[in-house]
Structure formats: structure tokens, C-alpha cells
Amino acid sequence: MAKLVEPPPGMGHPGKRYYTIKNTLFELDAKYEPIELLGRGAYGIVCSAVNKETNEKVAVKKIKDVFKDQVSAIRVLREMRFLRHLRHENVIELKEIMMPPNRKNFKDVYLVYELMATDLYHVIRSSIPLSDDHIKYFMFQILRGLNHLHSANILHRDLKPQNLLLNVNCDLKICDLGLARKNSTKEDECLTEYVVTRWYRAPEVLLCCGKYSTAIDIWSVGCIFAELLGRKAIFPGSSCLNQLELIINVLGKVSEADMGFVDNAKAQKYIESLPYTPAMPLHELYPTANPLAIDLLKQMLIFDPSQRIKVNEALAHPYIAHLHKLTNDQPADEVIDEEMDEMGVKELREMMWQEIANHHPEAYGDIARDINF
Structure with missing residues (x-):
């Protein structure tokens, strides 16, 4: 079961709430309330949650310290980019990426997917x-x-x-x-x-x-x-x-x-x-x-x-x-995939921030001066 906790020292960011699920800390947007841990993998820890604004159940994947390994960070960034462009009934939907509190030194990333059984x-x-x-x-x-x-x-x-x-x-x-x-x-x-x-x-x-x-x-x-x-x-x-x-x-x-x-x-x-x-x-x-x-x-x-x-x-x-014959599928637009293998952490963090910002059009006006979309 998820337990609401006080934010750890140095955290406590506005609009965020803090939960522990089986000794794992989740820093979630306030609209999400976690339900239970679904699994752990090489690239993340997944819990189910409910969006209290829509009453929709979702899967939230926490990727801890995403820039610790460059290869892992590139894979996460590619998945973000591809899923933003790919919209199809038989491809998982990336519904949202939670906005990190700090653009310059964020480490953890939270991806919100549709929940499957x-x-x-x-x-x-x-x-x-x-x-x-x-x-x-x-x-x-x-x-x-x-x-x-x-x-x-x-x-x-x-x-x-x-x-x-x-x-x-x-x-x-x-x-x-x-x-x-x-x-x-x-x-x-x-x-x-x-x-x-x-x-x-x-x-x-x-x-x-x-x-x-x-x-x-x-x-x-x-x-x-x-x-x-x-x-x-x-x-x-x-x-x-x-x-x-x-x-x-x-x-x-x-x-x-x-x-x-x-x-x-x-x-x-x-x-x-x-x-x-x-x-x-x-x-x-x-x-x-x-x-x-x-x-x-x-x-x-x-x-x-x-x-x-x-x-x-x-x-x-x-x-x-x-x-x-019962379907009327349209081809997807080709996705631009920049070469990222030689990029350092600073460049990858900036690219990831920009990708996250694309999921938050309500914040576009605040960051338009700094981000070249």
C-alpha cells in the first residue's frame, strides 16, 4: 500500500506530494494518488495510480537517477520522443511526463502511461x-x-x-x-x-x-x-x-x-x-x-x-x-531521431527537459524564452 509521507530534506516542491510504496519514494504531481507497486525492471519502478481530476487509473514509471548511465538516458529520451509522435490503438500511450521541479539538476523522471492488466x-x-x-x-x-x-x-x-x-x-x-x-x-x-x-x-x-x-x-x-x-x-x-x-x-x-x-x-x-x-x-x-x-x-x-x-x-x-479490412489505419509521420550517442549529460538533460515541456503546453509561455522548439 502507498503511504503519504513528509517530503525528504531539500525536496518539498510546490504541486508535489510524496509517497512510499515498499520502501520506494515517489514524488508525484498532486493530482496523482498511487495505489500499489506493479513491478521493478532494469529501467524503472512502476506503480498504479489514479488521476483524481479524471478518476482514470494509470501506470506511473519512476526512472531513478536517469543520467547516471548515458545509454539508459538516451533510451528513455528516445522512448519519450517516439511515443509523443506515435498515436495508435495498438501502441501504448504515453499520457504525460511529470514536470521536474528543477530544470538544471533534475535526476528522476516520472512517465505516465495508460494502465493495462x-x-x-x-x-x-x-x-x-x-x-x-x-x-x-x-x-x-x-x-x-x-x-x-x-x-x-x-x-x-x-x-x-x-x-x-x-x-x-x-x-x-x-x-x-x-x-x-x-x-x-x-x-x-x-x-x-x-x-x-x-x-x-x-x-x-x-x-x-x-x-x-x-x-x-x-x-x-x-x-x-x-x-x-x-x-x-x-x-x-x-x-x-x-x-x-x-x-x-x-x-x-x-x-x-x-x-x-x-x-x-x-x-x-x-x-x-x-x-x-x-x-x-x-x-x-x-x-x-x-x-x-x-x-x-x-x-x-x-x-x-x-x-x-x-x-x-x-x-x-x-x-x-x-x-x-475493418480498419482504416493511416501511416504515421516519420519521426526525427537526432544522433545522441556523443552527447554529454548537460545536453541530454536539456533535450529531455524540452521533450517533457512538450507534454505541458500550459507551461509553454513560461519557458518559450529559453527553449527553441
């Missing part, structure tokens, strides 16, 4: 029966939200069941854009290899290829799809090499024609050294699955990313096309 990870591992209609509806929503991201030229890069939130009506939202990046079209720009939780990591990432595209998200969705069908991970690798072995055990020995994308000589040599393995038919892995589901899964789990189905093509697949 659970995530797909817990549903898959529960005893709740999942019908073909359930799986179809989940896949439709995942692809619809991903299509919105890809239309903005954004790669999510960390799609997994834990990052797919659900409410009691089975409505699904993609969350956690901390690893998201613009899809680079620059010939000389290489993207980081350490993305996507290993079990959902595409072959081109496992093979340390310097270039990858929106196809990495489709591979992750394929792994999630298989997990929905079988109620367990299809490629639960214990290491990167073991992950590749598990993939090849299902897809079969990789042909030379499917190796054209591999630009890492050592990786190519390793794949070529593996013994012949026949492909394992997916309908045998998932014998009770809808044949159309198996057909779509096959087109997602293709080793060569250039041959993998695109998100808009997946939405047009007969397995879910009838659901997609």
Missing part, C-alpha cells in the same frame, strides 16, 4: 485456454501496431511477449520503445548488434551483420506467434551459437542462396561448417494449429531477411485479412 508473457504461461480466434486477434493487433511503427520508419528491436500488454478485453498494446531506432538508409551506418532478447533475435542479428531492417521485427513476431501456438518458446537458446543451432534445427541447413545477407566472414564460415539438417515441418510442431496460421508463420520465420514477409503483407494474409 497484464502482458502476453503471463497469458501464454497461464492455464487460460487460447483458441484460434484468440491467437488470430493477438496477431492482428501486434501486426497492426508494428505496421504503425514501420510506417514511421521505426524499428522496435525488442519485441517479445513481455512487451505486449493486454487488458481484460484482449486489447493489445506494444510497449517499451527503449531500444527502438530509426531504420537507417545510410550505406555507411551500422546498427548495434545487441538488440532483441536472445530468444526473439533474428539470424542477421545473431550473425553480427552490420545492416538490418524492419525484417528483424517480423522475425520476433514470428517467434511470438509460434509461442502462442505451442505455449512455449520455439527457440529458447542458451547462447547466441545455441540460438542459431536451434533455428537451423527447425528451418534446416541454410542454402548458399540464403546466405547473401551475411557480411561477417567468420559467421558465414560457421554456418557453412554446420552439418546438413533437414527442415522440421511446422505443421508437425503445431499439429492443432489452423493451416493458415502455419502458412503465415512460415513466411515470418525465413532465414534470409530479404525473403521474409513484410508487415503490410502479413496484414493482408488470409489468416487475418478479414480483421484488417
Whole structure:
């Protein structure tokens, strides 16, 4: 339970109230009253709360000492920026960012999201029966939200069941854009290899290829799809090499024609050294699955990313096309993603302050002299 407390020494800012929840201090805008702690993660502590002005329940994520680690600060800033531009039924809504009391030396950041009941990870591992209609509806929503991201030229890069939130009506939202990046079209720009939780990591990432595209998200969705069908991970690798072995055990020995994308000589040599393995038919892995589901899964789990189905093509697949016909999605505007990797704490803090200010138009007049929007 949340407990209202006196502000610690040096705090006590106007318009803020202070609560402790399981020994964690929350400095919240007065309109928010916390309910309970929901969880702790690498990048924040989350509690549920109620907005007393609207009576709406929300999720509040506290990111403590955000500038302690530069990489973490950049991820938080990117998520703020992306979610301000991305507005879609199947992408989590960032409702507000609480204004820090001090522009020059704030450390903690409080993000306010819509509150969801659970995530797909817990549903898959529960005893709740999942019908073909359930799986179809989940896949439709995942692809619809991903299509919105890809239309903005954004790669999510960390799609997994834990990052797919659900409410009691089975409505699904993609969350956690901390690893998201613009899809680079620059010939000389290489993207980081350490993305996507290993079990959902595409072959081109496992093979340390310097270039990858929106196809990495489709591979992750394929792994999630298989997990929905079988109620367990299809490629639960214990290491990167073991992950590749598990993939090849299902897809079969990789042909030379499917190796054209591999630009890492050592990786190519390793794949070529593996013994012949026949492909394992997916309908045998998932014998009770809808044949159309198996057909779509096959087109997602293709080793060569250039041959993998695109998100808009997946939405047009007969397995879910009838659901997609009922929607009228508009493409998202492309989001400007500035290069931040070389920025220092002072620059990152200023950029984050400006991003927070965009959520507070009522304060715009007070800071317009100082901020160039």
C-alpha cells in the first residue's frame, strides 16, 4: 500500500506530494494518488495510480537517477520522443511526463502511461485456454501496431511477449520503445548488434551483420506467434551459437542462396561448417494449429531477411485479412531521431527537459524564452 509521507530534506516542491510504496519514494504531481507497486525492471519502478481530476487509473514509471548511465538516458529520451509522435490503438500511450521541479539538476523522471492488466508473457504461461480466434486477434493487433511503427520508419528491436500488454478485453498494446531506432538508409551506418532478447533475435542479428531492417521485427513476431501456438518458446537458446543451432534445427541447413545477407566472414564460415539438417515441418510442431496460421508463420520465420514477409503483407494474409479490412489505419509521420550517442549529460538533460515541456503546453509561455522548439 502507498503511504503519504513528509517530503525528504531539500525536496518539498510546490504541486508535489510524496509517497512510499515498499520502501520506494515517489514524488508525484498532486493530482496523482498511487495505489500499489506493479513491478521493478532494469529501467524503472512502476506503480498504479489514479488521476483524481479524471478518476482514470494509470501506470506511473519512476526512472531513478536517469543520467547516471548515458545509454539508459538516451533510451528513455528516445522512448519519450517516439511515443509523443506515435498515436495508435495498438501502441501504448504515453499520457504525460511529470514536470521536474528543477530544470538544471533534475535526476528522476516520472512517465505516465495508460494502465493495462497484464502482458502476453503471463497469458501464454497461464492455464487460460487460447483458441484460434484468440491467437488470430493477438496477431492482428501486434501486426497492426508494428505496421504503425514501420510506417514511421521505426524499428522496435525488442519485441517479445513481455512487451505486449493486454487488458481484460484482449486489447493489445506494444510497449517499451527503449531500444527502438530509426531504420537507417545510410550505406555507411551500422546498427548495434545487441538488440532483441536472445530468444526473439533474428539470424542477421545473431550473425553480427552490420545492416538490418524492419525484417528483424517480423522475425520476433514470428517467434511470438509460434509461442502462442505451442505455449512455449520455439527457440529458447542458451547462447547466441545455441540460438542459431536451434533455428537451423527447425528451418534446416541454410542454402548458399540464403546466405547473401551475411557480411561477417567468420559467421558465414560457421554456418557453412554446420552439418546438413533437414527442415522440421511446422505443421508437425503445431499439429492443432489452423493451416493458415502455419502458412503465415512460415513466411515470418525465413532465414534470409530479404525473403521474409513484410508487415503490410502479413496484414493482408488470409489468416487475418478479414480483421484488417475493418480498419482504416493511416501511416504515421516519420519521426526525427537526432544522433545522441556523443552527447554529454548537460545536453541530454536539456533535450529531455524540452521533450517533457512538450507534454505541458500550459507551461509553454513560461519557458518559450529559453527553449527553441
